[in-house]
Amino acid sequence: MDSRILSVGIFVALMLSSLLAGRQGYLGAKEEITADLNQALLRMVEERQGNIVTQDSIRAYKRLRQVSDGEVWLAIADRKLCRNLKNQKLKDKTFLSFNIVDEVCSGNFPESDMISSDTLIVNHKATGTTLAVRSYTRLSAIWIFRMSDQRWSSLLAFVALLWAIGSMLRMRKKNVSGEVSSYGGLFYSSANECFYDAHHVSIDFTPMQHQLMRMLWHAPSHSMSKEAICAALWPKKTDANNTLYTLVRRLKPILETCSELQIVAHRGRSYSLEIKKKTECQDNVRKMSASFFTER
Incomplete structure (x- = not known):
């Protein structure tokens, strides 16, 4: 049932x-x-x-x-x-x-x-x-x-209310966590086709960014050729290289802010999702700390 x-x-x-x-x-x-x-x-x-x-x-x-x-x-x-x-x-x-x-x-x-x-x-x-x-x-x-004595009625109504709240929270958690895959601090729920960060907060990608992320996420080794991406996103365009470059450039800072992933271009032939190296993560932390104390 x-x-x-x-x-x-x-x-x-x-x-x-x-x-x-x-x-x-x-x-x-x-x-x-x-x-x-x-x-x-x-x-x-x-x-x-x-x-x-x-x-x-x-x-x-x-x-x-x-x-x-x-x-x-x-x-x-x-x-x-x-x-x-x-x-x-x-x-x-x-x-x-x-x-x-x-x-x-x-x-x-x-x-x-x-x-x-x-x-x-x-x-x-x-x-x-x-x-x-x-x-x-x-x-x-x-x-x-x-x-009248309404103790039993009130108790049952209270239990029903708790059950309704618990069921809603459980279903919501199930929708978020059901069939979830993770990679580099990023989570993807196939139930509602949504990306989440480590705090289970949904990431607001644009429709094109979301489609590109889904393609790279489900691709073998999280990598796709540039031609395959352009054909899937802009099938009517003869040359969509500049459009893809702009899309990737705008997507990178969003992705790097909410996860440990980055989009890497391989000699202009393909793009892949890769986990940032620890040294790069540490550098980012140092830069953020330095800017924080500078502002203060």
Whole structure:
């Protein structure tokens, strides 16, 4: 299997796992909120011993239902209900709602995207009315996500990010170092047809310089005749000697700066890439050192 496909597959698998873990944490947070609403509502019912809402609220509910000739939904901010909540973040966003269960209404609550508790059917002792009671909390998806446990999701996303960065660096290094040949401190990668110096920095040859370097690099003993070079670079020119001479003259300083190689002309018949002698390298170092101290 191609290593790139495998790397992408592992990255996608890690990201999907992160998303699934995040979704699981989100749903788990909603379940915890629902459980908190349920226990708070039960404790409130036990504390009030059946008198959950006031008689005035029940009378107001009946009048509103008669006037509206339809469903009525009352939202009551109940302090005791909010005090019974374990999660302090829910206290300012939780309210109580009730329906009267009779021949007109079966006690069903309207559909809502808010998180709610289970419905409790209780008997209001003071009025003898049967009530369907439910608690709600107003929370946005962002709030629920912030309250959820996203440690596994974050960890998997972080691992996926590290994997992506590592894969990119590995592929980049493989492209640079894969099928690399070296000669005289110069490196050539056949994967991307590029020359590099000893620090793995690409050398900016002109297109003609790059083509000449490739020809000399792949030639036997790194040497080619002048006629073969001219025929390959300028096939339509009858006499390209001067053009070749200019090309070589401009290429020499670039090559000698970034490597230990030099282009040597053999009696005007051929050109070759050769490693500079140690004495020449030492002379170049002395000249560079002398010029440095002179400037200072």
